[in-house]
Amino acid sequence: MKNQKRVTLFAGHYGSGKTNVAVNYALFLKRSGENPIIADLDIVNPYFRTKDSREELEAAGIRLICSEYANTNVDIPALPADLYTITDNKAQKAVLDIGGDDRGALALGRLTPALREENDYQMLMVINCYRPLTRDAGSTLEAMREIEAAAGIPFTGLVNNSNLGALTTADDVLASLAYADAVSALSGLPVVMTTVMDGLFSALEGSIPDLFPLTLQKKIC
């Protein structure tokens, strides 16, 4: 995937896989010779979040900005002051993991004036046609518009992350392409990548443009 933008933001319906995509994307940038930082702006869901991948990110030399309270029992929507590094340090690539839905995107509002002024960002909507509230292009577009309104920043592209978790098959991914195209047609935005778990990558490589392999974050059982 070509990426000339300094800041990449991943937003979407909650449970669409934003965090997993964001972490994998930051690791990909690092491998490509960039020096990205990643920020967890998820103030909505105190369970699965970027901080779960702290060790992996730090081992790769990627700095993680997130609330000190993330993954503690302090269940409050806090954002770290460090967040301003993203807009202040214009020499550094940044990946932002935005909280789910319009409620999650609200936290981004603090940064959007600076991001818009600099105008060197891509705002990507992570979509999954196997999620119950975004099963078709119409409902997905509705979710997009709500997130844009809350975040105060328009989307510039789509990430087709359609999956059924660990049980996803290559056919499930192929079946989602028409959906992604429909969202693209309806929104006028390009599908900048289609993500698949690394186990499916070789089976689908070549048949889907801009295919991006994901390593799933650890799970409990």
Add this chain to the structure above:
Amino acid sequence: MADKVLMKGNEAIAEAAILAGCRHYFGYPITPQTEIAAYMAKRMPKIGGTFLQAESEIAAINMVYGVAAAGYRVMTSSSSPGVALKSEGLSYIAGADLPSLVVNVQRGGPGLGGIQPSQSDYFMATRAGGHGDFRMIVLAPASVQEMAELTVKGFSLADQYRMTAMILADGTMGQMMEPVALDSLPVSPMPEKPWATTGTKMQRPHNIVNSLYLSPDELEKTNFARFERYKQIEENEAMYEEYLMEDAEYCIAAFGIAARVSKNAIDEARRRGIRVGMIRPITLWPFPVAPFKKAAGQVKHVISVELSMGQMIEDVRLATECRVPVTLCNRVGGMIPSPEQVLEAILKIADQGGKQ
């Protein structure tokens, strides 16, 4: 795979409730079950239902009382401290013989505790849902699919026996995502409710829904009659799953997330030649006594794996009539036992030949 969707456990409960015909949801946000409310807030207005964020958990459960009295399928959901707040309402609902569905996605306690998963409301669900003599049907799912299935089942059991059915899940079950098939859920149509307060239209005597009996005579009679119904439930509705119990020398007792973790440990122990199986209660009340009674004549030792200081273990001891040793393998406070920890417990007991 178009018939499957990827859902969080909390979402599966909400959508299954809608499929079961529930059009009234009252709740108050609390981690880790807030997605149920969030989902209902999005879906209910689109299907002509009611989503109402009440001013408190107490208000929400009393709204459930009202809608149940009017004869509709209704639910509320919360997490541990929030469910404790509902206990007065749960008792009133029991006293008025009203059907309702209540979800508890448990978190660590006591007190405000924490927001991570726990199973330490077993006593509250099976023993002390509120004041007075009453029971709730308690359903313990161990997968997202089961979250959906037991929600649907809970509504029909609640209607059938005119009482509360509680889904007792935990933070992990609420938050984890798995594919779910929703089109095959065993939805039962709502039965006639001739007792409901639907307006007499001057055609029939008033229906009165109440839990106040000032005559002790009458109150005793009502309690006896209610417990006759409970007896039927104990006889007919116990649900459980057995895993590799046919030749088992050792038995794990676990429900919900603890059963999933235990399964991994059992598989590894079997690879090492230890014959261990599992009984997973799906209903916690009525507790599946029969398989444990049978196991007591077969196995050398039962290990109760719980995310609590040992609550279900008391039912396991009762069901096995203390004929075999029962020990606890647990984590608490939001921690989850690892398959390695459970395996270690199995290995240790097998090493001792099952003796305590």
